[in-house]
Amino acid sequence: MSSASISRTRTAVLDAALQVFSERTVAGTTVPAISERAGVAVGTLYRHWPSKEALANAVYRQAKELFAEYLHRGAAGRAPADPEQLREAFEAMWDNLTAFAAEQPDALVFVEHQQHAGYLDEESRRLAERVDQMGADLIRAGQRLGLFRQTDPRLLTTMVFGVYVQLSKAHRAGSAALDADAWTEAREAVWSLLSR
Amino acid sequence: MSSASISRTRTAVLDAALQVFSERTVAGTTVPAISERAGVAVGTLYRHWPSKEALANAVYRQAKELFAEYLHRGAAGRAPADPEQLREAFEAMWDNLTAFAAEQPDALVFVEHQQHAGYLDEESRRLAERVDQMGADLIRAGQRLGLFRQTDPRLLTTMVFGVYVQLSKAHRAGSAALDADAWTEAREAVWSLLSR
Amino acid sequence: MSSASISRTRTAVLDAALQVFSERTVAGTTVPAISERAGVAVGTLYRHWPSKEALANAVYRQAKELFAEYLHRGAAGRAPADPEQLREAFEAMWDNLTAFAAEQPDALVFVEHQQHAGYLDEESRRLAERVDQMGADLIRAGQRLGLFRQTDPRLLTTMVFGVYVQLSKAHRAGSAALDADAWTEAREAVWSLLSR
Amino acid sequence: MSSASISRTRTAVLDAALQVFSERTVAGTTVPAISERAGVAVGTLYRHWPSKEALANAVYRQAKELFAEYLHRGAAGRAPADPEQLREAFEAMWDNLTAFAAEQPDALVFVEHQQHAGYLDEESRRLAERVDQMGADLIRAGQRLGLFRQTDPRLLTTMVFGVYVQLSKAHRAGSAALDADAWTEAREAVWSLLSR
DNA sequence: TATGAATGAGTTTTCATTCAT
DNA sequence: GATGAATGAAAACTCATTCAT
Numbered sequence: 001m002s003s004a005s006i007s008r009t010r011t012a013v014l015d016a017a018l019q020v021f022s023e024r025t026v027a028g029t030t031v032p033a034i035s036e037r038a039g040v041a042v043g044t045l046y047r048h049w050p051s052k053e054a055l056a057n058a059v060y061r062q063a064k065e066l067f068a069e070y071l072h073r074g075a076a077g078r079a080p081a082d083p084e085q086l087r088e089a090f091e092a093m094w095d096n097l098t099a100f101a102a103e104q105p106d107a108l109v110f111v112e113h114q115q116h117a118g119y120l121d122e123e124s125r126r127l128a129e130r131v132d133q134m135g136a137d138l139i140r141a142g143q144r145l146g147l148f149r150q151t152d153p154r155l156l157t158t159m160v161f162g163v164y165v166q167l168s169k170a171h172r173a174g175s176a177a178l179d180a181d182a183w184t185e186a187r188e189a190v191w192s193l194l195s196r
Numbered sequence: 197m198s199s200a201s202i203s204r205t206r207t208a209v210l211d212a213a214l215q216v217f218s219e220r221t222v223a224g225t226t227v228p229a230i231s232e233r234a235g236v237a238v239g240t241l242y243r244h245w246p247s248k249e250a251l252a253n254a255v256y257r258q259a260k261e262l263f264a265e266y267l268h269r270g271a272a273g274r275a276p277a278d279p280e281q282l283r284e285a286f287e288a289m290w291d292n293l294t295a296f297a298a299e300q301p302d303a304l305v306f307v308e309h310q311q312h313a314g315y316l317d318e319e320s321r322r323l324a325e326r327v328d329q330m331g332a333d334l335i336r337a338g339q340r341l342g343l344f345r346q347t348d349p350r351l352l353t354t355m356v357f358g359v360y361v362q363l364s365k366a367h368r369a370g371s372a373a374l375d376a377d378a379w380t381e382a383r384e385a386v387w388s389l390l391s392r
Numbered sequence: 393m394s395s396a397s398i399s400r401t402r403t404a405v406l407d408a409a410l411q412v413f414s415e416r417t418v419a420g421t422t423v424p425a426i427s428e429r430a431g432v433a434v435g436t437l438y439r440h441w442p443s444k445e446a447l448a449n450a451v452y453r454q455a456k457e458l459f460a461e462y463l464h465r466g467a468a469g470r471a472p473a474d475p476e477q478l479r480e481a482f483e484a485m486w487d488n489l490t491a492f493a494a495e496q497p498d499a500l501v502f503v504e505h506q507q508h509a510g511y512l513d514e515e516s517r518r519l520a521e522r523v524d525q526m527g528a529d530l531i532r533a534g535q536r537l538g539l540f541r542q543t544d545p546r547l548l549t550t551m552v553f554g555v556y557v558q559l560s561k562a563h564r565a566g567s568a569a570l571d572a573d574a575w576t577e578a579r580e581a582v583w584s585l586l587s588r
Numbered sequence: 589m590s591s592a593s594i595s596r597t598r599t600a601v602l603d604a605a606l607q608v609f610s611e612r613t614v615a616g617t618t619v620p621a622i623s624e625r626a627g628v629a630v631g632t633l634y635r636h637w638p639s640k641e642a643l644a645n646a647v648y649r650q651a652k653e654l655f656a657e658y659l660h661r662g663a664a665g666r667a668p669a670d671p672e673q674l675r676e677a678f679e680a681m682w683d684n685l686t687a688f689a690a691e692q693p694d695a696l697v698f699v700e701h702q703q704h705a706g707y708l709d710e711e712s713r714r715l716a717e718r719v720d721q722m723g724a725d726l727i728r729a730g731q732r733l734g735l736f737r738q739t740d741p742r743l744l745t746t747m748v749f750g751v752y753v754q755l756s757k758a759h760r761a762g763s764a765a766l767d768a769d770a771w772t773e774a775r776e777a778v779w780s781l782l783s784r
Numbered sequence: 785t786a787t788g789a790a791t792g793a794g795t796t797t798t799c800a801t802t803c804a805t
Numbered sequence: 806g807a808t809g810a811a812t813g814a815a816a817a818c819t820c821a822t823t824c825a826t
Contacts, residue, residue, distance in 0.1 A: 423822080424821095434822085443821080
């Protein structure tokens, strides 16, 4: 088969695995369950990844990288130089996060699930660290401009991320409280949380 | 053995199970791993619960009930009638949550782990719902007093809870950013998040 | 406790074991199931027999000896000397068998089940052989008197016993076809089966 | 593997299971014992039946159906219309039963082992009832022709079947009394048992 | 002597992985 | 490359037996 169809198989498996992993935990998912959802045979899966663990790492990395992509989207790359730019950057980032939660609900839940420790390899771990850093940059900029609380930026990052993750979970669970307006209202609340 | 030591066995197993479940997921935990950590034989565990799943439900309920206990601690039972009482009630609740995160880190992580859906029974589910309601009451009181944002109270609850859970995870992971002061600073930030 | 109450325990356990063994097979019966039905603790059972296997042998022997007792009941001990005596002895034996089936249904089913069981010890096996011989004596007497078929007496014994066992099973199963008259009708049929 | 070898696996397991079940009882047989005798891995067995119990039901049904087949062999399908036809049908049936005992000794012993009650499912039970009916038909025909005893036909069936089962057991146990002549002699004895 | 909770070897069952087709 | 039946090591669960009370 052509390389195009190979990647179709890879994509199908990665998608299926993300779904079932995020529904039932990596350990709670059987390989046949993945292959079934992907519409391929078990053996096929093993032609692309050497083990379930390796597949889980691949899924993890893909999800994390996707998250990083959303996070960066439309970012100028330079730190905001004044309050207005900061506000704009903040809104843009929050909207990107909102889009990610809406478009990739499984990815966020899977990635944010603690307890990956057991099987994540070095590469996955390094990626995780790098992505987590990205979120902190905006907060540090806000502090430099004197707009945000002068606390440990890691503390603020953790809190903002906590709000976001919990909202995403509620969203994915189909909570009635999580319509489009809610995400905007939440944005304002988070801005208050950050502001001095 | 005496009935005292019977409950000692149950307690030992419940404690051990909470530890390993919160470290490695229910599905990722073997029964011998639990019984070993509890210092009892595998068979003993099955004399007290009919299956690993039943044990997981028992652990879940115990953790959730413990959380409810902490949440209630020192609560007058009546809704705060003025801004000062609200502020006091808020601080008390936050301090209780802080204490829970410090004293029962495994319980929080385990309970907040999504993906219990698969094995939680009716009783566990009902308990979860009841406890989740408790947190919302204070927020509704703040809204009635005109101090808190006039959004869907479920949205506010979700956000506050998200902050708390993420802080607790960081705390349990041994984050350097999470000393005692940090919990107080976080409290102020959350107050801002809630306030109009 | 007195020796009287010891034997009460032994009797209770032997009776209970016979019941459950005949219902569910020796291998299919758990020791707790026996002790529960007997109304004693598991540990108590092990004070009287060293193992489940030993208990099964005890049950087997008791049942087989009981069968022998019924078979002998009212037997003169001498071989029938004329047709009339033979007929009388035959009727007596059949009525004894009928009584056994009625009064000890579990014993017959259990004993007939275990014929070649792996766990029967030497003593149990010798007893079985001795009892089986008893039935054959009457048939040999009938052959000597020229009333019964001149076949291998073991063949005739086997057939008569087959009829009896199957009737007993039907009786125990509560078959509507097995009232008191039926046993008498069956006796006549068996007499025909034996007669030349 | 080809579908031919799939059914070879099923056949091998069913045969092996019949052997060990009839030797040692269903409860007394371990799954590895079955898979070893069948020459397959344990896991393979579970790819074909969901549990040991399900396998036992499959074995039971196969054996019972095989018995029904032998019983029917060469049967005209119509009830015998005169004494000569009855006699012929009787001989044919007995010879079929003899063949079954000789060719499928394990099947008979297994099926006739009482104590299946515990695990037989609805389908197995219905099949058993249907097959048991088949034997009764010939006896009813003999009664209509006035040749057989005018008793409850179920009583006669039970007796004849008892003779047959006990002979088969003796045969399987290697009894010296059970050569080919013996089966013919037994047939005459059974005819006498049935006749008025 | 009786008890029944605890034990751990043994059994049933599952499932990641292989490999013949 | 793709397939999915077969494999067997590892997991869940059972139960005969022991032993502290």
